[in-house]
Amino acid sequence: MTETSSLDVLLLEDNPDEAVLVERVVRGSGAIESRGQDAIVNVGEWHHAVSLEEAVDVLGRTSVDIVLSDLMVPDSRGVDTIATLVGHAPTVPIIALTSHDETVAGTQTIEAGAQDYIAKGQVESELVGRAIRYAIQRKQHELELVEANRRLALLNRIIGHDVQREMSVAVGRAGQLGTQMDADDTEAFESLNDALENVVKFTDAAADVVTLVEQGAEDALESRSIDAIVEAEVDRFTREHPTVEFSVDGTESEATVLATPMLGSVFEHLFAEAIRHHDHEHPRPHVAIADDDESVTVTIQGEGVALSDGQEAFLNAQGTPPEAARRMRTGLYLATTAIEQLGGTISVTPGPEIVVALERSLESDE
Structure with a gap:
């Protein structure tokens, strides 16, 4: 009708x-x-x-x-x-x-x-009519984007400031209470403290996701050295996790990719996934960088537990069962979202082995 x-x-x-x-x-x-x-x-x-x-x-x-x-x-x-x-x-x-x-x-x-x-x-009639229709559509789309950005900015403020501040207070208070615990309560307190620390990590990752979506893929997009990014994140991760012993190959290629500063955060989360739930005193993840005329590949071989079927399906775009999707870790979601926005791909196989592929920047050959 x-x-x-x-x-x-x-x-x-x-x-x-x-x-x-x-x-x-x-x-x-x-x-x-x-x-x-x-x-x-x-x-x-x-x-x-x-x-x-x-x-x-x-x-x-x-x-x-x-x-x-x-x-x-x-x-x-x-x-x-x-x-x-x-x-x-x-x-x-x-x-x-x-x-x-x-x-x-x-x-x-x-x-x-x-x-x-x-x-x-x-x-003339047809041209003006078409221009009016398209102008109305474009304006509506523009207003929707403005509203979406406003909501993202509000969410970013809530997660990145309010929630993180309150969680920091909660962790601090928990530390104070830990000194007053009876021996019988130690196990329960440690479990609670671990949960609080996990919430802090999830909150940080969620803030990164919101920032990524708010900024968009083209924000601060420029040619960046993949070697420099990986080496900087390996150094930072090692300082924060002294028991981790990285080995890195292929950092002499001088290959560059078009990326934003968020790419460093991506590798930080992937490194964490590579050693999650490891059972070694000194986990030894391996990172390898390879490139050809068109693309750059970073492979991370870890010592964590194998992914569930749902997690592996999600990261390899095979469709995730609803229950598995609810359990999807925020860091992996952040990495997947960021790499896709940069036009790259990410795949994960049991082990885990994580492979990130990005288009090589034309400036690599200059």
């Missing part, structure tokens, strides 16, 4: 002939069809302003769905017109109407906040 809705339009245009033409084209036969969807959008209220001041007044007292704006009006010139409209109606999509020779200015209107621009000489 076809659904019908209305679209309220504000046109900012001081030339009366141009205004009549644009209104006639937009109204067309009386409807703007959303092709590929069972919907027809009728033009509802039509507001016409001949100056920026008048347009701002309309936006202040009336809700509109789309703004069509000339760049040159009596009280404003160029992209400043768009910037002012965006400032007064940040949630309303705007399409700039430019003159024939204003292609550069049209591009600048996008940078100023418009969703699209149309040269006045190209104003």
